Amino acid sequence: MSAVDLARLQFATTTSFHFLFVLLTLGLVTLLVVMQTRFTITGAPVHERMTRFWGRIYVINYALGIVTGIVMEFQFGLNWSGLATYAGDVFGAPLAMETLIAFFLESTFLGLWIFGWGRLNRWLHLALLYLTALTAFASAFWIMAANGFLQHPVGYRVDGNVLRLDDFGALLTNPTFTSALTHVVFAAITVGGVFMTGVSAYHFIKRTPEVDFFRRSLRMGVVTTALATPALIGAGFAQFPVIAKFQPDKTEAAPWIGAPLGFMILIGMGLTMVSWLTLPLLVKDAVIRMRFPLYLMVIGIPFPFVAAIFGWMFREIGRQPWLVYGLLRTEDAVSHVDASQILLSLIVFTFLFLVLACVDWVLIARAVRRGPDVAPAPVSPMVVTL
């Protein structure tokens, strides 16, 4: 394999792993906002315990997800130096906004939320979670703005052999950005809903004594999924006219590119149908007493993750052979490094990410199995004492 093939494979691997963490982070933080708001207003212990239990899973996932994000960020410079050289003035702006306004602040607010548990005023503590959620979505906003530029470059002028930033506003109204951002946000909320449903179902399968706790969680998961999936599908289909206009040859980029797209749509439709069918079964806990749907809910957890990866495959592979559509070819952007160096880093990171995904799985499973605490114990110090 050539350096460009290896670098592409590495980018695909890193991004895919990273995005799995991102989806769950964004999905869970949205649900946590609802839970903690209810706790702060009502003061009911069940909402506090829900915030704590789901918050712990969220923190585990966040802390390990950061690592994949760091590798992701370095990768632009390591393997794709041509991108920064040529388009860094424009593409770099939203990317730097993401690191500064979004990630830098998000992690810091989250840190204070973790260590401020039970030590800060209730409303102040809630405000920190709102800020964390807000900056998390800001992160998605800027990353999608950067990616939208790669799909359909706008707001630039050519200056010699580099691009210059001409109109920053154009980057934020780019149709390939706005339509995709909505799609990604609802995908994350769907992941949150499906995950919460599945984990709650697992506890009912295990005949949990925490009936009230997991009944509420399961309902919240199902309702979230039912509300998010139609919007997800709507935002998905809304992208086809945009693609037809700006990337008419997208479906011909690779002969098999229709397959992941098809599977993604199938999973999306399936989740919509199943979640709406489950809604009436929430009455009098029918779905819990029937038991067999519980198994389907657990099996369902990986599906929205898989669908999201398929979606990205279509979006990114469909852009080829361009890195910046119509302006910079992928093969021209790869760094001048030896293929063997890229191969080495590809092997090292793929191995480490597999380990990381397993660690995430083990730690989350451990937290899930332990269930909600009867006696309140602090969520923090980080994931370590869980």
Added chain:
Amino acid sequence: METLWLTVLGVLTVGYFALAGFDYGTGLLLPFRGREVSLRRMNPFFLGNEVWLVAAIGVLFAAFPRLEGELLSGAHSTFTLVLAGLVLFMAAVQLRLWWWLVFTGALMVSVGWGLFLAHLLHAPWPVAFVMPVLFAVHGWVFQTRRWKLFPVTALLCALPIPLAFSSIDVTGLMAHDDTLGLLAWVAIPIIPLVVLVQWSIVAISSR
């Protein structure tokens, strides 16, 4: 503009190394010290440093686009070592299964940064050991709570790489003023805000 952005980059890099130094130092000293206590003392600071690194690389990309790629890809294998060490260190600290994985991760990151220092200075590879030694000393100062020495060792960890970096001539490698002006509005207020909130985290967790 040039001075401003070199300062921003310098502050972020110094922030990272000053905060990361005693994390990695703690990891390096694990074979010789009480592991439970050492790691617990590190808790409130854990992950606090990586955000500075991410911000620094973001600024490097946007403000110095013609430099970022050359700098990183020019030391490809060194950064593979640094990043692999980071992944290992962060995962191992959280998993807490085998302490020697924490040690190995810390060793890989610090030797990696040492190799990068040697690369920047065009110095022979044994210079790489400067960084692990400095981190270990800083970690020891932190663990034994010698707070008077702490700012000194923090600076010793923080300064070598930014100083070595300052030997690079950035003329012509920076982004256009249109991009830099826009980013300045964001970068300048955010840094003090993060410092304030991180300070609160430490203050609140030691209560």
